[in-house]
Amino acid sequence: MAACSAPTLLPSAVDVWRHAIEGIPADKPPCRYLTPAKWAALREAAIDFCDRYGAEAHRLGWTASQLFGVHPQHGTLRVDGCGAMMINGRKATGVDAAGVxxxxxxxxxxxxxxxTGPPIWEFAAKAKAP
Structure with missing residues (x-):
């Protein structure tokens, strides 16, 4: 008789998003020209989004880049490459298939x-690399 192994529980995409955002300190902006106060607001709004709307956004097919992406070279300075939650630091009030x-x-x-560019946590990791 073969031994039955316990199923491996993988974190949900939303858990990965939230954990990655939490991994960037609130007082250490990951993008040049992003003030600590503005980063703290963006970070708080992004975490709040994950908690309140993340599962629905994922179900609707939203990607990490569409939500948390930043311009690959200029970060949040170029909003034309930013995802929905990396633009203004406002908390979301809803999500549907078309928008946040x-x-x-x-x-x-x-x-x-x-x-949209890479998620902000990938941008931050790249910026830290030598």
């Missing part, structure tokens, strides 16, 4: 010609 609602505006997922 941020109080009185919507960050749309599919803007013609826009390409």
């Amino acid at each position: 609602q941020l109080s009185n505006q919507t960050a749309h997922r599919d803007k013609p010609g826009q390409e």
Whole structure:
């Protein structure tokens, strides 16, 4: 009789997103020209999004880059490469297949010609590399 091994529990994509964002200290902005206060607001809004809307966003097919991406060379300085949660530091008020609602505006997922960059945690890791 073969031994039965216990199933391995893998973290959900949302858990990975949240953990990666939490891994960047609130007082250490990962992007040049990003103030500590602005980074703290972006980070807090991103963590809040993961907790409140992350599972629904993942179910709707949102990717880490579409939500937390930054421009590959310029980080948050170039918002044309930023994901929905890396633009203004506002907490989300909803999510659907087309966009993330941020109080009185919507960050749309599919803007013609826009390409989001890597998730901010990958950008931060690359910036730290020698």
